[in-house]
Amino acid sequence: MRAHPSYTKIRLIQVVGFFITLVVVFAALTVMFEMMRSSDVLPKTTWLPALTGAIAAVLVVWGIWWAALLPRRTRALGYSLRPNHLMARQGLLFRHVTSIPYGRIQYVDVDSGPLERAHHLVRLTIRTAGVTASKVTLYGIPTERGQQLRELLIRRADERMAAL
Template sequence: MDDLFAPSDVSWTPVSPKLATLRRLSAAIFAGLAAIVALVVLGLTLGWGYGVLAVVLIALAFGWAWVLIGRNQRSWKYAEREDELLVSHGIMFRELVVVPYGRMQFVDVTAGPLERAYGLATVELHTATPATDAKIPGLHPDEAGRLRDRLSALGQSQAWGL
């Protein structure tokens, strides 16, 4: 069953471990803001005991998210084959996206403010069918640029036969 989502005949490249740190920071910011709002709103309307209970529940949810974020980051990987790019991710719900180079229409590289602060970028491949679009988060900017250029060149050279 594992060969279905991770063929053994390819060399997989993992994404940066900084992706987990970035996502954990984002989750911490969200959990902190949610805890403050819950404490104030519930504390003023229902009583401070309910506000504290909400903060404890948010903290437990954040702890669980911390574990899941690390597992999710370790599941992301990609491989370049001769005619296609493979992107695999997921622990419980695994996904393998195979994008033929000749079907790519364009390649995006994005990096938000937090991604730039952590030295990360995301490469997104677009095809005519949205179901075969693929995204690779957590790449070093140099690797994202190299991958963008390589995929664009391969896509252009293999699309001429269509």
């Protein structure tokens, strides 16, 4: 199953907010350094205003690129329930597939932030009894399906643990 399409909107709001904050900070630094330079607090030949302005420009370009890839990155999120394990996948350029045996599952948490609640979505965080990849998060799951999935994973984990 893939992440719900509304999850793209949530991620877009988060990414745009983050990049706007960064650009505003660097733009304010540019103005501050320019004012300090014009009032002779900084030497006239200082490169700080140009550097902070260039960083702000790079952040704008990076933010546009990041936002453009969000729909594809969201479609790359998914999971599959198999008879003996849960498969989780993520990543667009560097794809990552994790297989979690039900018997290794220790905790299943259902979380949601304000944007996710507004779109009736949750995140499932699955913690396992391993050292590497001991936590896997499934994003953009409808609320009702998330609760059902949590109960199913806990039940299957209990069954597998009882068999040991």
